[in-house]
Amino acid sequence: MCGICGFTFEDKTLLKNMCRLIAHRGNDARGFYYDKNISLGHQRLSIIDLEGGKQPIYNENKDICVVYNGEIYNFAELKEELQNLGHKFYTNTDTEVIVHAYEEWGTDCVRKFNGMYAFALWNSKDKELFLARDRLGIKPLYYTIINGSLAFASESKALMILPGFDKTLNKNAIDMYLTFRAVLGQECMFSSVKKLLPGHTLLWKSKKTRIEKYWGVEEKFLEPTxxxxxxxxxxxxxxxxxxxxxxxxxxxxxxxxxxxxxxxxxxxxxxxxxxxxxxxxxxxxxxxxxxxxxxxxxxxxxxxxxxxxxxxxxxxxxxxxxxxxxxxxxxxxxxxxxxxxxxxxxxxxxxxxxxxxxAGYEQYKFMTLKERFKGASKAAGSVIGAVPPSLLSYAFPYASRLGMKGIRRARGFLREDGFEKAYMEITSVFNEDDLNAICGSSGYSLEFLKSAMSRYKHPLNKMQxxxxxxxxxxxxxxxxxxxxxxxxxxxxxxxxxxxxxxxxxxxxxxxxxxxxxxxxxxxxxxxxxxxxxxxNRRKQRFFVPIDEWLQKREAKNYIENFYLSGDTHAGLKVNPKYIHNIFQNYDNSKLFYARQLWSLLNMAMWYETFVDKDAGNAL
Incomplete structure (x- = not known):
């Protein structure tokens, strides 16, 4: 496991400063490659071939080099196959397999790898930068394009020190964060930054990008016993x-x-x-x-x-x-x-x-039952509000701690006809009504969800x-x-x-x-x-004493100072009445409102860390 960064021009000082920001990812060694067209940096956490695996790693002619984060678990088999095809190796590390696999199979080499990885490979002969991320997104990779140059990094904080970096907030990303507790897809909180999606590659050549998907799941079913x-x-x-x-x-x-x-x-x-x-x-x-x-x-x-x-x-x-x-x-x-x-x-x-x-999550069962008994679910939604939370807890874990706000959300879930909107009702921290009340929903989260789920037919596959x-x-x-x-x-x-x-x-x-x-x-x-x-034990969410944390005066003070003090935060507008409402009704729906307050607390702290301050000096 390591950290990588780089850009499509030469600047040794800038590259070293980017590496400094991701040094925690690997502090065993640091490596660089420069020419007038590229700068590549690597922070190494040595796991395999402790002495010989320092990066960048090159091919025989040294016209191809790679910086890489991750592990290729089938590297031994691939190495043997490539040696039989005539490739010469000078290390025992899995990293070198990437270079020779690219020589042999081009950008299709990623289809050969079993592992977790994000890498950047520079072909100096063709002036071509090739970025790749593993199929399931185990390893991260971010990129930005500024003034016709591409830059990338394992962590986006390393991109924030680039000259000309734009800190304009992405309203759609804020909408997704408040809905799903994280920013999904290729979007990031800063509009200028993108994630390379899982199972995708990016080719940069002649100041143009070509992004391709190389892996995904298809709905073609086998019938084994x-x-x-x-x-x-x-x-x-x-x-x-x-x-x-x-x-x-x-x-x-x-x-x-x-x-x-x-x-x-x-x-x-x-x-x-x-x-x-x-x-x-x-x-x-x-x-x-x-x-x-x-x-x-x-x-x-x-x-x-x-x-x-x-x-x-x-x-x-x-x-x-x-x-x-x-x-x-x-x-x-x-x-x-x-x-x-x-x-x-x-x-x-x-x-x-x-x-x-x-398929281990509770929402799969709830959504499956709702789809099976649509008429009954609507009727249940009409009466659920009259059932005390203590009794609901027998059927639905945590109902008493979710309180009346949570029960209203459950009622909305049971009454909702649309599949995607019902899913959001049962899984989101802030639903569309909440978003409209707190900051004015862009509607992006629901559209994103609908688009993602539309690729699959079966309801369980849509969710999973x-x-x-x-x-x-x-x-x-x-x-x-x-x-x-x-x-x-x-x-x-x-x-x-x-x-x-x-x-x-x-x-x-x-x-x-x-x-x-x-x-x-x-x-x-x-x-x-x-x-x-x-x-045989019932699935249990990992317990975190979030309510205890939020009861501390310091947490409430931080939230109030950020959202209720009257200070303006560029690109981040939150209705103070909604915050007041949470504090006033907190005791009636502790678990529900605790999740919302935790989301707001983290967003405020993120803003002060990366928007108000310089990323390199935030800690």
Missing amino acids: EKEIIQNLRSLLEDSVKRHMIADVPVGAFLSGGLDSSAVVALMSKYGTVKTFSVGFGGEFDELKYAKTVSEKFRTDHHEIYVKEDALSLLPKIVWHFDEPVADPAAVPTYVLSRETRKKCKVVLTGEGGDEIF LFELENILPDNLLMKVDRMTMAHSLEARVPLLDHRIAEYSFSLHPSIRFRNSEPKYLFKKSVKDILPKEIL
Whole structure:
């Protein structure tokens, strides 16, 4: 895992300053390449070929070079294939495979790679810059075009110090952030910056860009027997975990005690004692007891980490590392977990992706039932407001903590005819009514959602693939990447091997989500190795004491000073009446309003960090 940056002109000082801003991603070595047409920079976190893998890496003639962030898990097979085709290697690193694969197969080389990656390859002979991002967006890559030159970086903060960088806010990005807790798709908070989308490449030549999609899921279903599915899936899982453990440094695992991370640890344990790391706050919702059950079952070297610091004291650092506002409060424990894990490991495997690949989220069940019983759902929507939240909690977790505002949102969900709008009602932090009240909705989030879901026919695929292609890379994987990289820790996600994704989505939703049971096939494939209490436990959201954090006077003061003091913030207009309304009604719907306040707090802190201040001096 590393950090990369560069631009299509020569400026050694600027490149070194960009590298300085992403140095936390890899502090083992720093490398540069310059000529009059290109500047490439690299911050290395050495994982494979510790002595010989310093970047940039070149081909035999040194007319092609690459800077790269990530891991190619099938590099050994590709290296052998390329050597048989006559290519000469001078390192044992996976990076060099990229250079020779490009020589052999051109820009189609990305179709050969199994891994997580973002790289920039310069072909000095053809004056061509080739950027690529892995299929599922595990590794980030940002770019901007200023005065006819292209610049790129692993983190967008490195782009903000470019001469002429435009800090105009993107209204559509604000709309998406408030709706989904993160900015989705290619958009960023600054209109001048774009993300290279997962499964896409960008070719820059003669001051022109060509962006192409090289991977995606198709709705073409196979019809194997259930026995064949379980066998095939288990084989893919075992192979993926084995590949993800390849490293020349210690490898551990994040263990939450949930199904996904527990399965990963179970499969890792075949190869020796696993170092596992769990995080908690203490209290009734803590999952540490489940993690301990798994640790004892597989005799891991287990480490429990408690978050003792005040979350608000950590938030400025977390916001700086994110670049973009991400309103996931689990970033706080992930930051602490990563910091402590790095003291014992340089690489960890995690369970991210299991819910998206294997249909694990609650909204899939709620939306499926709503579609099946449309008439009944409308009738339920008419009476749900009369049911006390305490009784609703028996059917819907957290109903009592969501309060009356949450119940009104549930009623809107049940009454809504439109599929996409109903999905937004049940998943969004701010719905369209909220957005109109707080800042005037551009309508972009709903249109974005409709466009993304229109590519698929089956309702389950609409939801799963929207989340796989958008929520996963721009929220969950963003969180894991930034919080681990803040401490030079590499996180790997074996459940997001693209072969597993392709196989899962080749199965009809009626098989994948049989009897509306979340992760039906995944559970079947690992039932012989996991404890029953892990297999059978009800899915539980990772508990974060967000209400406790927001009750502190410092949090309320920060929000009030930013939004209610009368100060103007260019491009960011928020109705103070909405903020007052949240504070006045907070006790009636704590969990619901806490999520909204957390989103507003993070956006305010992001604005002050990157708009009001210079990115290079923000911390």
